[in-house]
Amino acid sequence: MTVTKYSANGNDFIIFIAQGHEDRSELAKKLCHRQNGVGADGMVVVLPHKEYDFEWEFYNSDGSEANMCGNASRAVAHFAHEKGISKDGKAEFLTGAGVIRATINGLYVVSDMVEPDIQRDDIDENGERWWLIDSGVPHLVAIRENIDNFDLAEARRLREKYDANINICRLDGDTLYVRTYERGVEDETLACGTGMVACYIRLHKEGKVPDQIKVHPKSGDELYVSYEEGVYRFGGKVTKTFIAETLI
Numbered sequence: 001m002t003v004t005k006y007s008a009n010g011n012d013f014i015i016f017i018a019q020g021h022e023d024r025s026e027l028a029k030k031l032c033h034r035q036n037g038v039g040a041d042g043m044v045v046v047l048p049h050k051e052y053d054f055e056w057e058f059y060n061s062d063g064s065e066a067n068m069c070g071n072a073s074r075a076v077a078h079f080a081h082e083k084g085i086s087k088d089g090k091a092e093f094l095t096g097a098g099v100i101r102a103t104i105n106g107l108y109v110v111s112d113m114v115e116p117d118i119q120r121d122d123i124d125e126n127g128e129r130w131w132l133i134d135s136g137v138p139h140l141v142a143i144r145e146n147i148d149n150f151d152l153a154e155a156r157r158l159r160e161k162y163d164a165n166i167n168i169c170r171l172d173g174d175t176l177y178v179r180t181y182e183r184g185v186e187d188e189t190l191a192c193g194t195g196m197v198a199c200y201i202r203l204h205k206e207g208k209v210p211d212q213i214k215v216h217p218k219s220g221d222e223l224y225v226s227y228e229e230g231v232y233r234f235g236g237k238v239t240k241t242f243i244a245e246t247l248i
């Protein structure tokens with residue numbers, strides 16, 4: 001099987017085309033394995049759809065399926081554009097969280113996110129206020145003065161308790177810095193799109209950020225997140241890293 005590997009600001013994905021839905025959880029675990037497989041945070045299967053350019057199955061590296069992945073949405077939009085699955089520099093596709101619309105301009109891809117659901121704004125953990133926001137998948141968000149230290153044991157506890165991805169973020173002028181512990185990877189990743197958007201949503205709702213802001217995930221890359229015409233949107237570069245014939 002031929003697969004294409006992408007990195008979306010350090011969040012990496014294996015992408016391939018198939019013709020129908022099936023449970024590919026075991027395949028995702030094998031292919032995403034860093035030593036015995038291709039290695040990736042997630043796997044995307046592009047499937048035909050009557051109404052949209054395509055639909056996807058998204059798997060985390062542990063084989064669990066997730067409704068949405070912001071970074072993979074940008075990578076797969078670039079993939080579909082290159083393959084001619086989508087046209088005119090745009091891609092419209094169905095995810096478990098709803099329809100995603102993306103715009104492709106060279107390697108720069110912008111995704112319009114689904115309507116977020118702010119589930120809680122009152123969680124108190126260790127004297128710190130957390131918001132629980134579903135930006136396609138659930139995210140806990142805390143705002144801190146310093147995010148140099150991310151206690152991963154504590155992040156794992158919160159991830160289990162709330163069945164959510166865990167984010168800490170810091171606002172410095174017009175730049176937001178975000179670190180994310182990802183459910184389904186069960187570790188901190190170099191970037192998480194829905195996580196960056198969830199952090200921005202909290203700050204935006206609190207009136208602390210303008211309608212557009214720069215965002216730096218742990219990889220150090222620069223992206224932007226915005227709120228335009230009632231839509232949360234985020235954009236950045238994607239990198240196609242290789243095409244491979246898998247033997248497993």
Ligand SMILES: N[C@@H](CCC[C@H](N)C(=O)O)C(=O)O
Nearest residue numbers: 066069070071137192193194
């Ligand atoms: N990396 C993604 C999020 C992928 C899904 C997440 N790990 C979950 O299971 O909730 C992103 O860029 O948004």
